[in-house]
Amino acid sequence: MSSHLQREDEAHRDAPTPGPAHCCRTVQSSGSTGTRIHVYTFIQSDSEKLPLLDNEMFHSIKPGLSAYADSPEMAGHTVRMLLKVAKKTVPRLEWKRTPVVLRATAGLRLLTTDKAQALLDQVQHVFDESPFLVPDNSVSIMNGTSEGILAWVSLNFLTGHLNAQTKKTVGILDLGGGSTQITFLPKMRKTIESIPVADYVARFDIFNSTFELYTHSYLGNGLMAARLATLGALVAEGLEWRTFKSSCLPKKFRDEWSFGGLTYRVSGDPDGYSGYKLCYQEVLKVVKGIIHQPYELKDSDVFYAFSYYFDRAVDAGLIDGVQGGMLEVRDFKKKAKEVCSKMAKNPLITPFLCMDMTYITCLLKDGFGFKESTVLQLTKKVNNVEASWALGATLDHFHNLKIH
Numbered sequence: 001m002s003s004h005l006q007r008e009d010e011a012h013r014d015a016p017t018p019g020p021a022h023c024c025r026t027v028q029s030s031g032s033t034g035t036r037i038h039v040y041t042f043i044q045s046d047s048e049k050l051p052l053l054d055n056e057m058f059h060s061i062k063p064g065l066s067a068y069a070d071s072p073e074m075a076g077h078t079v080r081m082l083l084k085v086a087k088k089t090v091p092r093l094e095w096k097r098t099p100v101v102l103r104a105t106a107g108l109r110l111l112t113t114d115k116a117q118a119l120l121d122q123v124q125h126v127f128d129e130s131p132f133l134v135p136d137n138s139v140s141i142m143n144g145t146s147e148g149i150l151a152w153v154s155l156n157f158l159t160g161h162l163n164a165q166t167k168k169t170v171g172i173l174d175l176g177g178g179s180t181q182i183t184f185l186p187k188m189r190k191t192i193e194s195i196p197v198a199d200y201v202a203r204f205d206i207f208n209s210t211f212e213l214y215t216h217s218y219l220g221n222g223l224m225a226a227r228l229a230t231l232g233a234l235v236a237e238g239l240e241w242r243t244f245k246s247s248c249l250p251k252k253f254r255d256e257w258s259f260g261g262l263t264y265r266v267s268g269d270p271d272g273y274s275g276y277k278l279c280y281q282e283v284l285k286v287v288k289g290i291i292h293q294p295y296e297l298k299d300s301d302v303f304y305a306f307s308y309y310f311d312r313a314v315d316a317g318l319i320d321g322v323q324g325g326m327l328e329v330r331d332f333k334k335k336a337k338e339v340c341s342k343m344a345k346n347p348l349i350t351p352f353l354c355m356d357m358t359y360i361t362c363l364l365k366d367g368f369g370f371k372e373s374t375v376l377q378l379t380k381k382v383n384n385v386e387a388s389w390a391l392g393a394t395l396d397h398f399h400n401l402k403i404h
Contacts, residue, residue, distance in 0.1 A: 033177045033224065036060040037082040038390045039089040050162060050395075056385045059085045064177070065123075066107030069115045069261035076122040083130050100132040103142040103393060106178025106222055110260055116141065142393075144217020145202050148174065148181035149403055150392030152213060153204075155304050157391060158382040162206070173368075173376065174389070175308040175360070177224035177259070182294070182368060183215035184303070191295040200292065204401040214294055221290065221367075223308040224259045226359050227352065229286040233264050245269045248279035248355035250343045255351070276340035276358060283359040284366060293369030305376045306387040312356050313378050324379040330372035333361045 037059050042051035061078055068074040079102070090098050102123050108116040124139045151172045156162040161169045171184030186192055191214055192201055203212050220229065228234045231244035239262060243254070249268040257266050268274055310324060316335045319325040336357035343354045364370045379387050395401070 033064050034060050034062045035064055035078050035082060036386075036388075036390075037085055038386060038388075038394075039086060040385075040391065040394055050157065051398075053157075053383075053385065053391075056391075057085075057089045058386050064107050065104070065119050066111055066178075066260050067258070068119065069111055072115075072118040072122040075119045076126045079123050079126045083126065083132070086132070095131040096133055098132045099135045099397070100127050100130065100138060101135065101393075101397065102127070102139045104140065105142055105147050106144070106176055106217075106219055106225075107260065108141050109144075109219055110178050110225065115261075144179055144181065144219060145199065145215055146403055147179070147389050148172070148183040148215040148217050149202055149204055149213060149401075150389035150396060151181060151387075152183040152185075152215070153392030153395055153401070154389055155382065155387060157395065158385055158387075159304075170377075171303040173303055173305040173309060175305070175363075176222040177308070178222040179217050179219045179225070180221045180223075180363065181215070181217045183213055184294075185211060186214050186294075186296060188296045194295045196292050202403060204403045206399060206401055216292065218291060221286065221363070223312075223356060223359065226283065226286050226363075227257075227355060228259065228264070230282050230355060230359065231264070231266060233266075239264060243267050245272075246279070246282060246355065247272060247274045248282055248340070248358060249351055250274065250354075252344075253351045274340070274343070274354075276337045276354070279340055279354060279358045280362060283355070283362045286359070287362050287367040291363065291367035293367075297369055297371075297374070303374070303376050304382075304387065305378050306380060308356070309360060309376070310378050310380050310387075312353070312360060315350060315353055316357055319378050321380075324377070324381075326375050327378055328372065329361070329364045329370045329374045329376065332357060332364065333372065336361045 039057040041054040044051040065075040127134045169185045174181040233244045243265040251268040254267040313319045314321040340354040
């Protein structure tokens with residue numbers, strides 16, 4: 001998956017106010033494929049309770065910051081443009097009390113340390129010259145565990161399940177460019193007992209309750225990174241002269257494709273076969289032995305799937321691009337077969353759709369182990385708020401969830 005960078009600017013009133021207080025909190029997120037800003041307005045009536053979310057302003061710019069690995073000043077330019085949006089949204093009197101925070105995700109995790117740091121330094125410089133409040137540690141790379149947990153917090157906050165009495169929660173499946181996350185609240189002890197290593201379980205505290213979640217982030221299994229791995233280009237040398245072939249691409253297709261600041265020559269296999277079965281064997285190598293299958297997925301609560309799960313379902317005509325919808329895992333499989341069988345007829349419209357849909361099918365079935373009849377809620381927004389970890393990051397900033 002491409003890098004997911006998120007910045008969180010939050011405006012809030014420092015002085016306690018009698019009765020409900022409005023407060024704006026802006027979060028900016030930049031992934032490998034886009035940089036985004038969220039401005040949330042909350043109503044806080046009681047510091048012991050979760051605030052009420054009044055509304056959200058959201059704006060996105062392409063590409064993500066990791067695309068500027070070799071020209072970090074362009075990353076600074078992107079962040080300046082998004083801060084302009086924040087200035088228009090947050091009242092001027094609140095600027096100096098509005099914290100601005102950026103959290104980078106998989107796009108920057110996939111870069112070398114020095115290139116990632118150069119990008120973060122540029123963002124820090126832009127923050128320091130802005131009129132907003134810049135807290136300590138305002139620009140950093142967030143680990144995958146936090147990304148999964150904060151997305152879970154966001155979705156369960158928006159669906160009304162985030163309280164101490166909660167018996168029913170929703171799981172989350174997030175597919176970015178550079179990494180993919182799964183997080184849910186296990187009902188069965190065996191789910192926790194059968195994890196491969198300890199870091200598949202994480203806890204966080206909120207309002208005197210501790211939630212123990214099954215969560216994992218797979219770096220390199222986001223959609224864009226998975227394309228590279230399928231093509232055999234993830235650790236390849238000689239990008240200047242090599243062409244990477246795949247039976248997941250139309251046979252006559254040849255083009256250049258860029259990700260993470262590098263450009264690759266890619267093509268179908270003109271002398272071989274193409275289609276779903278061969279493609280599935282290619283993407284299976286990216287999934288098998290890497291993705292752990294949680295014990296209880298067969299009868300778990302509802303899972304919300306977003307980011308590229310949603311985008312590709314829209315591209316394939318499975319769901320409406322505004323409304324989203326419920327899909328079974330077998331719907332991805334059926335559509336993947338259809339797209340792969342037809343790709344020769346219109347190879348240039350969406351040349352990667354066969355590969356992407358096949359990978360999503362394989363990730364859900366052979367990766368996480370969902371049954372074909374499992375129903376997923378595909379969504380971009382819940383109650384008119386973007387489904388992402390940005391809201392969770394905002395709540396963490398104000399309530400210190402103590403993720404451990």
